[in-house]
Amino acid sequence: MRRILALIGILAAIAVILLMTGWSAFAIYYSNLQGDTLRSGLAIGFALAAALAFSVLPNRKRTLIGFLLIFAAIVAWWLAIPASNGREWQPDVAVLPYASIQGDRVTIHNIRNLQYRTETDYEVRHYDKTFDLNRLDAVDLLAVYWMGDAIAHVMISFGFQESDFVTFSIETRKEQGEGYSTLKGFFKQYELTYVVGDERDLIRVRTDYRNPPENVYLYRLKMTSGNARKFFMEYIRQINSMKETPEWYNTLTTNCTTNIVRHVRAFGGQAKYTWKVLLSGYAPQYAYELGALDTTIPFEELRQKSHINPKARAVGGDPDFSKKIREGLPRPSM
Secondary structure, eight states, rough: HHHHHHHHHHHHHHHHHHHHHHHHHHHHHHHSOOOHHHHHHHHHHHHHHHHHHHHHHHHHHHHHHHHHHHHHHHHHHTTTTTSOOOOOBBBGGSOOOOEEEEEEEEEEEEOOOOOSSSSEEEOOOOOEEEEEGGGEEEEEEEEEESSSSSOOEEEEEEETTEEEEEEEEEEEEETTOOOOTGGGTTTTTTTEEEEOOOHHHHHHHHISSSOOOOOOEEOOOOOHHHHHHHHHHHHHHHHHHHSSSSOOOOOTTSEEEEEEHHHHHHOOOOOOOOHHHGGGGGHHHHHTTTTOSSSSHHHHHHHHHHOOOOHHHHTTTTTTTHHHHHOOOOOOOO
8 A cells, every 4th residue: 555655646746747847848938038949949958857857867856856946946937027018919909998087987998899891800999988887787797609618708798777888808918910829828928908898899799700600698697786886896997907017818817707706706706716717618607506697597598598699690780789689688686
């Protein structure tokens, strides 16, 4: 039994060292060091040096201590790499939103409303709008699916007396010519951005212009007016903070669902970091289980009713787009 336990311990230690070595190599390769050749050489060199050290050096304890010290230095260096607001951004994320506050009135500047010809061909438009917090009476969750049920992009919309809506979409702020990679998202390759947008932009680009179209579900949340106000102001605080102090996106820890949970928890909400948050496609089901959606009908029935693609395509660019896509959707009382 002791030999078995010792073997398990050795195998676990080897696995941890391999993970640490792999992470360090990727961190070096995706760092802010200049030049692909330099970064590739250092990343490969570190991995080979670690393998040789554990294979050749006789004193394993000293080798492990040396490895851990170098790993700690790499982590400290990587953590110090700063995010930036000063890159050559793609036009759809080039303009940052921010807000000014006067009592109960919040003016959001640079609300995005792109006018699409295709997904990648559009006219960039922004506008400013003032919202009265006393009129805030709806919070909705939007879940967007494009690769099965497990993964979704989640957005939050706030409604003001069912006439004015504004949506917050937590995304990667991509540079010109840059695509998205889940792996790169772990290694400080994308700044974080909060797109504050018109629903005619953020929903229709997904239902009407992406090929193939993505499936969009709109769930009406059950939230007290006081919590809705706190939730909204958490987003306002965040966009104002990020205008001055940029932040990194992270595939696992800082993304469209984990940050929503963080904002909910900031005002005492019940949301926790569960696997249904990490596998973001199940976030609506998690909200249902928390009692934050209409629970008078089974979740699958609610999900079917919440699918808004046909409505969005039929309504098009109608000024009453937000009101019309909500027609017939169950709305829990605030």
